[in-house]
Amino acid sequence: MTKLKTFFRRLFAGSFKRMFGYIGTIHKETGKNRFIMFFDMIWCIFRYSVGYMDYRVFGFANIKGKNRRTFMTMNDNITISKRCNDRTYFHIFDNKSEFDEAFREYIGRDFLNLEKATADDLREFCKGRETVFAKPVNQFGGEGITKETVTPDTDYEALYKRLCDNKQYLVEETIKQNEQMDRLSPSSINTIRMVTLLHDGKVHFMYALVRMSNGTNCVDNICSGGMYVSIGADGVIHKNAYCDATGVYYEEHPFTHTKFNGFEIPMFFEAVEMCKKAALVVPQVGYIGWDVAITPTRPVLVEGNTLPSYDMCQNYGHIDNKTGVRPRFVEILGEEYFK
Structure with a gap:
């Protein structure tokens, strides 16, 4: 019953246009028959809980039988x-400021939480630095992160207000790679x-x-x-x-x-x-x-x-x-x- 529910959820949640787009791409890459691949994708959704995007990433067009069982699926990942x-x-x-505090020993850089700091604190933090990174505390995928250049002429009141308005409450020392x-x-x-x-x-x-x-x-x-x-x-x-x-x-x-x-x-x-x-x-x-x-x-x-x-x-x-x-x-x- 669980597999059946997963099958229909994956099938109807996906886009058939995108699915056929992936089939076309895989066909160009492998030469595999499009018609056979379509039904194989449907089978993989039902049998392995693997959607068409994972089908391509995992290379299932070239992987058959027991080897398919060795792949961890989205369901497996969530279960773990x-x-x-x-x-x-x-x-x-989930909160980057809390993370920096909890793992301070392994962070290896200075940071400032603007929710607890003032514009003067920000000015002091930036002293002697050319750049800092400003981050939203609860965004992922690099979303909302900016690299801020600071100079002797930087208006810290304005910078502080802009960062707070953008909810970029975490300011970190730039990591030297x-x-x-x-x-x-x-x-x-x-x-x-x-x-x-x-x-x-x-x-x-x-x-x-x-x-x-x-x-x-x-x-x-x-x-x-x-x-x-x-x-x-x-x-x-x-x-x-x-x-x-x-x-x-x-x-x-x-x-x-x-x-x-x-x-x-x-x-x-x-x-x-x-x-x-x-x-x-x-x-x-x-x-x-x-x-x-x-x-x-x-x-x-x-x-x-x-x-x-x-x-x-x-x-x-x-x-x-x-x-x-x-x-x-x-x-x-x-x-x-x-x-």
């Missing part, structure tokens, strides 16, 4: 978050998404991927035209980066021309250990996707997400052996967690 995370603690992660990470894209802080799972008192590191801007935006979010690629267990990129906006896998960054395959993430293992320690700060929230920046001296936390994305880590162009991440989660949690 519900069972491993206590929602009463979500405010710590590691020179190696700058090679990917210098226009943004190229964050590493690292996912941890706390179960039975033990923190497990699940996977990592790096996101970067297209070379012009100041944020690395995928919805802002950014790119992403998985990171191997050795801290090295072994795949080509993918861009949702273009649907293309890139061997090198189109702006910086840095080759992806073979690129080594600096201080990767230090970042893993930092996330595993941070996972114990609020143990009531056990399934977290951390956004990590690499500075010249250390990895630092940017934010934490209580519902980590399940799709990017299973991108067909980034996986090996046509296998998803579900078995790794089952190994730790047990199959009963997904029922």
